[in-house]
Amino acid sequence: MTAAIPTPALQEELATVEPATITGRTRKRLTSRWASLFALVIAVLWTIPTFGLLLTSLRPEMDIRTSGWWTWFSDPQLTLANYDEVLYGGTSLSTYFVNSIVITIPSVVIPVSIACLASYAFAWMKFPMRDTLFVAVFALQIVPLQVALIPLLRLFVDADLNGTFWPLWISHTIFALPLAIFLLHNFFREVPGELMEAARVDGAGHVTIFLRIMLPLVTPAIAAFAIFQFLWVWNDLLVAITMATGAQEIQPLTARLAELSGSRGSTWHLLSAGAFVSIVVPVIVFVFLQRYFVRGLLAGSVKG
């Protein structure tokens, strides 16, 4: 994680080599002071919204209604009452929390499994129209999911799957496949071909090569995509409210939170706590598995 910038020692060395950089140094210090200030302003701007709501979620309901979160510093009072009410009271977010888990896990496992198979084929097997199909899959990645929602919904209604988790699992799988195949294909390609040749000489078929050699080698890439997909599904709203309208037993947290915010105004104590109930899992995943996530993000956009 070291950046390719000159170290302070190197900069000092350069300064003694070049007398002209004395003015350069003062100028640099000046720009860096403004730069620091600007960066600090941005950092504060990006932190305040979350921090303000977090503090609000921990304040007593009456305080939230009558004063801003910053007054907490002069009148510090903390309570978990809001969380208690939002999780187990009338809003029963705990049920929706479980729904989110039930929706998310298969919606990660299914597309990752199917995409691994396809990526291997696209990367290492020869078949007619391979390149055309691959470009077609890649191109579909950018088709807005809104476009496919209407017919899919009708399909699920016709198949009598409405009200179950299946429409959510299947939809998330479908919408994940193009990006998953594209990303994983890049990693499968990077595995040295000699490894496969050696295995083939030993009599291994494609299935054995795939399971024994390929999968273990691309595990970091699979993890990267799985985290990406986890956050995507957990945070999704559009698929959820399309495929689980009115069915409370299957709605995820996001759908419930959006519903709550429709009746906002006096319910900030519930909304603020609810928001953090929905944030906590993705933030934990994100903070602890950040490195994998960044790798997936970069592979998806910077790499071809």
Added chain:
Amino acid sequence: MIGDRIVLTLAATAVIVVAGWAYLRLGDRALAALPHGAYRRLAPWLFAGPAVAMVLLALAVPAVITVGWSLVDDGDGGSGGFAGFANYAQTLSDEVTRVALRNTVLWVVLLPSLAVLVGLVIAVLSERVRYGALIKAALFLPIAISAVAAGVIWSFMYDYQPPGAAQTGTLNAVVTALGGEPVAWIVDTATNNYALIGATLWTQAGFAMVIFDAALRSVPGELLEAARLDGASEWAAFRHVTLPFLMPTVVVVATTMTVVALKAFDIVYVMTNGNYGTDVLSTVMYRALFTAKDNGLAGAVATILMLTVVPIMIANVRQFRRETGAA
């Protein structure tokens, strides 16, 4: 009951994994029984078949069906017959959709340019200032936060109380502390679209920054040093050495953000539900689908959305072909 559901999910996941493994092993054995030529021809489909079938049947075909629906006279009092381009005519003459189109244009212009600006500036500055890593983390964290939660967070930031009352929204507290009148950011048509785009920028800038951060590491340090030794100012070095290297990345970030802007839904749905002149194409489509129950109209809006995305899609596919040399 909650425990039951978790157990059920874990069991279902195990079943999925075992089923996938069995599919591969049994499929391979079935193919192996065939003559060698057939095995070689069919084995790729054992691997690629499920994904290709799903993507084509559940993504490509529905997209075509949606375009088909856009030509049907559906909804309240609709005949269910062929409507020609009536849905498009209705859509484009409709005041609501026109506002949505105008807003979507605003999103597409502002979000990519602001995301590139903030992402690039922070990526460059964080290398030069103390606590750079901390600043990056501040920008980075909202990536994990859902648009719904971000909508709640920013609704609270923009919260409005009438003049005289204690302001609980952070922004209006600042405005009134500076002696101004509180602004109803989300309701006032002069500010609300910018307020929504600002909230989206908050969630997306970290993504832009990470991409730029990685790209900056590919700029050759010797070139920069050479420019500095030749007396180039920091700005000139950035402008003539770093920026040309970053141009492909700028394009990547800008196109990604353009697609985000075109598909914008969650933030608008949560913060205004398209009221007060903040509709975008996706919210119009959603209402056509669920409130008006008009598949024809929803299909037309979805098709318009797709048509605006297609040029970007083609550009991306071209870029991809150039880079990989694929057919």
